[in-house]
Amino acid sequence: MGWSNSELERIAVADDFRIAPLREDGRTTGTPTFIWSVVVEGALYVRAYSGPGSSWFRAALQQKAGQISVAGMPRDVVFDAADPALNDRIDEAYRAKYGQSRYLAPMVSERARAATVRVAPTETD
Numbered sequence: 309m310g311w312s313n314s315e316l317e318r319i320a321v322a323d324d325f326r327i328a329p330l331r332e333d334g335r336t337t338g339t340p341t342f343i344w345s346v347v348v349e350g351a352l353y354v355r356a357y358s359g360p361g362s363s364w365f366r367a368a369l370q371q372k373a374g375q376i377s378v379a380g381m382p383r384d385v386v387f388d389a390a391d392p393a394l395n396d397r398i399d400e401a402y403r404a405k406y407g408q409s410r411y412l413a414p415m416v417s418e419r420a421r422a423a424t425v426r427v428a429p430t431e432t433d
Contacts, residue, residue: 329374359419
């Protein structure tokens, strides 16, 4: 099961994405962190501004699960490293959505590209 088309449409235009990977205990979520999100080829992607050293990024890849809130939709999700072959398409999506932001350049840098995560709803949602 993945995101519905209507969910992806809402997420694609939303600018209120919060991510909270599970903590080491595998049950409780960390503090929600505001980040940018984009939709590419029917999937949801996020990047860590600080790159692979980001605490939420490390937790997401280690725990593989957590929660997000975006467009008024809190969801339990799973995380996976994004396919690097999609990085150019993900860059394009970041440019289209956040092109006017002074923070765009760091989000399409090699550092952030190395910290790209695919976010999918859990099977129970």
